[in-house]
Amino acid sequence: GENVEQHPSTLSVQEGDSAVIKCTYSDSASNYFPWYKQELGKRPQLIIDIRSNVGEKKDQRIAVTLNKTAKHFSLHITETQPEDSAVYFCAASRSGTYKYIFGTGTRLKVLA
Amino acid sequence: NAGVTQTPKFQVLKTGQSMTLQCAQDMNHEYMSWYRQDPGMGLRLIHYSVGAGITDQGEVPNGYNVSRSTTEDFPLRLLSAAPSQTSVYFCASTGGSTGELFFGEGSRLTVL
Numbered sequence: 001g002e003n004v005e006q007h008p009s010t011l012s013v014q015e016g017d018s019a020v021i022k023c024t025y026s027d028s029a030s031n032y033f034p035w036y037k038q039e040l041g042k043r044p045q046l047i048i049d050i051r052s053n054v055g056e057k058k059d060q061r062i063a064v065t066l067n068k069t070a071k072h073f074s075l076h077i078t079e080t081q082p083e084d085s086a087v088y089f090c091a092a093s094r095s096g097t098y099k100y101i102f103g104t105g106t107r108l109k110v111l112a
Numbered sequence: 113n114a115g116v117t118q119t120p121k122f123q124v125l126k127t128g129q130s131m132t133l134q135c136a137q138d139m140n141h142e143y144m145s146w147y148r149q150d151p152g153m154g155l156r157l158i159h160y161s162v163g164a165g166i167t168d169q170g171e172v173p174n175g176y177n178v179s180r181s182t183t184e185d186f187p188l189r190l191l192s193a194a195p196s197q198t199s200v201y202f203c204a205s206t207g208g209s210t211g212e213l214f215f216g217e218g219s220r221l222t223v224l
Contacts, residue, residue, distance in 0.1 A: 009152070032211050043202065043215040044155070089154060098143035098162055098206060100213060101171070104154035 002027040004092050006103025013080050014111050021075045021106045023090035030092040033066060033073045034100075038087045047088075048075070051095070080110045114138050118203050118216035125193045125223045133188040133201055133219050141207030141214070144186040148172065148199040149218075155202065161186055193223045 003026040013019050025033075034049035050057045050064045050073065057064050063076040077084055090103040119134045137144065145160035157170030161180040175197060177189040186205075190197060203216040 006154070034211065034213070036213075043217055044213075045215070046212045049211070091155075093211070095211065098145070098211075099157065099160060099168075099170070100145070101157065102147070102155040104152060 002101045004103040010107045012109045019077045025092040036089045085110045116216040135186045135203035137205040141205035144205045146188045147202045
């Protein structure tokens, strides 16, 4: 069945450094790749997404890259701040199916 | 708009008891889904629905039932609770062209 692997499971960075989280998906028909941020005790919320017709997307300090050939996509956070500390989830789906498969999450800690 | 509303927020059950987690959305979204979140396991899809009268199984459907009689409501039923069903449950919906999932606040269920 469909599977999304996410690494690392935990990541600690110094404030101001960059953080990179990587995901690999198994379903080659997947064409929509969102990233969700979940703060402690809160619900997951969408922070950025990318579709398969685009290789990279950027929104201020956050960027996502997609390599369809390798079935990899990554989240890049630059100039990290303490408020970036949270659990981040990647997901994959086929447009129109609305069936989202999530990775196992990365706990990011930004050290002041 | 209230968005996605889940009840109850907390529930303790004994093994073998049954209960229903309620989920309602007021955004006229076609797609609704239930996830469970366990430490180190990410968000796993239990059941989903692409419209009233249509439901399908996700990654971990055993022990759970759903129905979708209206666009707004998507209850999750535990027929005979087991300790393995101790988890945090999230309901989510989407309906726009963006594909963004809107999550409820979550329901923490403990089965003794």
